[in-house]
Amino acid sequence: DVKVTQSSRYLVKRTGEKVFLECVQDMDHENMFWYRQDPGLGLRLIYFSYDVKMKEKGDIPEGYSVSREKKERFSLILESASTNQTSMYLCASSYTNTEAFFGQGTRLTVV
Amino acid sequence: AQSVSQHNHHVILSEAASLELGCNYSYGGTVNLFWYVQYPGQHLQLLLKYFSGDPLVKGIKGFEAEFIKSKFSFNLRKPSVQWSDTAEYFCAVSLNDYKLSFGAGTTVTVRA
Numbered sequence: 001d002v003k004v005t006q007s008s009r010y011l012v013k014r015t016g017e018k019v020f021l022e023c024v025q026d027m028d029h030e031n032m033f034w035y036r037q038d039p040g041l042g043l044r045l046i047y048f049s050y051d052v053k054m055k056e057k058g059d060i061p062e063g064y065s066v067s068r069e070k071k072e073r074f075s076l077i078l079e080s081a082s083t084n085q086t087s088m089y090l091c092a093s094s095y096t097n098t099e100a101f102f103g104q105g106t107r108l109t110v111v
Numbered sequence: 112a113q114s115v116s117q118h119n120h121h122v123i124l125s126e127a128a129s130l131e132l133g134c135n136y137s138y139g140g141t142v143n144l145f146w147y148v149q150y151p152g153q154h155l156q157l158l159l160k161y162f163s164g165d166p167l168v169k170g171i172k173g174f175e176a177e178f179i180k181s182k183f184s185f186n187l188r189k190p191s192v193q194w195s196d197t198a199e200y201f202c203a204v205s206l207n208d209y210k211l212s213f214g215a216g217t218t219v220t221v222r223a
Contacts, residue, residue: 033211035213040120040215040216041215042117042201042213042214042215042216043201043203043213043216044213045210045211045212045213048210056210058210059212090154090155092155092211094211097143097162097205099145099157099160100211101157102147102154102155102156103154104153104154105154
């Protein structure tokens with residue numbers, strides 16, 4: 001079974017902190033994604049990566065950056081957390097032109 | 112930019128009723144289409160997918176979806192729902208690239 005593991009299930013951070021969300025997949029997928037999920041808005045793509053050290057902006061990249069130094073790991077970075085970044089963050093991975101597999105999500109609260 | 116529209120925000124049904132959830136997308140080229148489900152407290156799971164071939168696709172748990180290219184639609188159906196089908200359902204579309212775009216989701220509540 002494909003496993004996509006996000007490092008934290010719940011996280012509480014203070015406004016202005018630098019926040020790291022980590023994601024690891026065990027299927028040698030070339031593509032990895034970060035989404036945020038908000039009620040009534042569905043999943044919105046923040047960033048995706050199609051290879052090591054490669055990244056592309058999604059629909060809502062402002063306030064975020066990413067890092068992919070190894071194929072299995074994709075990190076989402078909130079440079080200076082703000083309250084409007086309180087959300088559920090979902091990581092996913094896939095081969096090209098196949099379905100994506102999702103992690104369990106990280107519920108981030110910024111206070 | 113492509114967009115994905117799901118017609119219903121919240122659907123409430125009784126057990127054994129039929130379910131149909133609408134999904135339309137805006138891109139006119141070749142697309143890959145997906146329906147995902149998120150049960151309460153669980154991660155997103157794939158229900159079914161369409162890449163090519165027969166436009167009527169069967170998925171897990173008795174779900175099926177029909178791709179109608181002329182209508183840019185990929186509607187999800189189940190003839191008879193169960194209480195355990197209570198979940199949030201997401202339609203998703205990708206072009207022949209990596210980016211997967213999702214609709215806003217439809218919450219389905221099945222009353223016993």
